[in-house]
Amino acid sequence: MLRHMVAWFALGARLLVGVVWIVAGALKLPDPAASVRAVRAYDLLPESVVPVTGHVLPVVEIVIGLALVLGLMTRLMAVVSGLLFVAFIIGIASAWARGMQIECGCFGGGGYSTDATGDYPWEIARDTGLLLVSGFLVWCRRSRLALDNLLFVPRFVHDR
C-alpha cells in the first residue's frame, strides 16, 4: 500500500522537476550567445569551456526534463538532475560570497541584476528543494506511468 503511494508520489516528483528543467532550458534556447555570457558572468569556469557549457546546458536541461516527464531512465536522469542542482547551488552561493550582483540566468537572461543579492537565498532554496525531489526519485526507484515500466522487464518478476 505504502509502496503504491510512493510510486504515485514519484510520478508527481518526475513531472515537477521535469517541467522545471524543460522550461529552464527552453527559455535559454533562443539566445545561445546570452547563455554563454550568463555562464561567463559567474567567472568560475575557464574561458576555454565557457562557450561549450553555454551551448550545451540548455539542451541537457531539456533532455533531462523530457526524460523525467516520460519516465525514461528515471533513476539515472534523477542522478544527473541532482548533480546539476548541486553545481548550480555552488555557482550561486559562490557568486553571493564574492559579492557579485548577477542574475542567476537560471531561466534565461543572466548578467547584472540590481536586486541579485536579495534573490540569491530564494534561488538557493529553490534549487535545494529540487535537489531533494531529485534525490527522492533516485531513492524510490519505481514510479507510475513511466516509459521505464514498458521498456524494462522487472528484475524480480517472481516477487509478486
Place this chain on the structure above:
Amino acid sequence: MSTNNSPQAPRSTRRNALVGVGVVLLLVVAIGIGYAIQSSRDTTGDAAKNPGESSSSAARPTDSSSPSGDPSNGGEPAKGTPAATDTYGLGVGDPDAPVKVEVFEDFQCPFCMQFEEASRDQLQQVAADGDAYLVYRPFAFLNDYSGRALNAFGVVLDASGGEVALKFHDLLFENQPSESGPWPSEDDLVALAVRAGAEERDVRRGIEKLEFGQWVVNGAEDASKRGVNQTPTIFVDGRSVSGNSIDELVQNTLSAIDNG
C-alpha cells in the same frame, strides 16, 4: 534484490542492460545534435564589418596605445577629434592622455541615461582638457532595440565620422525609449542620425540592413569577456569604478580620474 534465483534472470538482466545502453546512447545523440544546432546558431566571433573600416569611411580608427594621426597627414583626424577606437569604442579626447576612462553603456538602459545626464558635460570637459581619454563603449545588452540603436551608431560612426557619432550617441540617450516600448522605427533612427549631422543617403541603408549587426554581437561578447555584466560600467585605466547610486558613480569616476 541483487541476487535473483529465477532461471530467466540472466536473460532479462542482459536485455534490460541492452535497452538501457540504447536509451542512454539515444539521449546522448540528442544532446549532441542540440549542441551542434546551438553552437551553429551562435554567430559570436564571426568576422564582422567594424566601424572605421570602410574605404570611404570618415572615421579613421585610432589605436589608443599609439599616437593618433598627424593632422597634416591627409584625411587623418586631428588629435582629439572623436574617432573609432578599440574596435568597439568611440574615443573622445587625446588617446595619450594620462588616464583612460571607458564607459560601457546600453542605449536602452535607463541608469545609463541617468549616468549620461549626470556625467556627460564633466567627462567631455575632462577629455577636452586633455586630462583623460574618454572612450564610449556602447554594447547591446538589454533587448532588440539595444542592438538596433547600436547598429545605427556603428553605421553613423563608419559613414559620418566620430564627431557626428558622438552627437548621435548623445541624442540616442536624450531620446531613449521606455523599456516597454514603443521603440523608434528605422526611420526614426535615420532621422535622429540626420539631426546629429549625418547625410541620410550615407546611413539609411546601413541602418535598415543592420550592416553592423555582427559587430554588435561581437561587441557584447567582448564586454562580457572584460567582465562587464552590468550597465553602466565605468573603467578607469581598466579598473572598475563602483558606486551605490548614479551620483556616487559619477563622483567616484571623477575622483579616480583625478587620482589616475
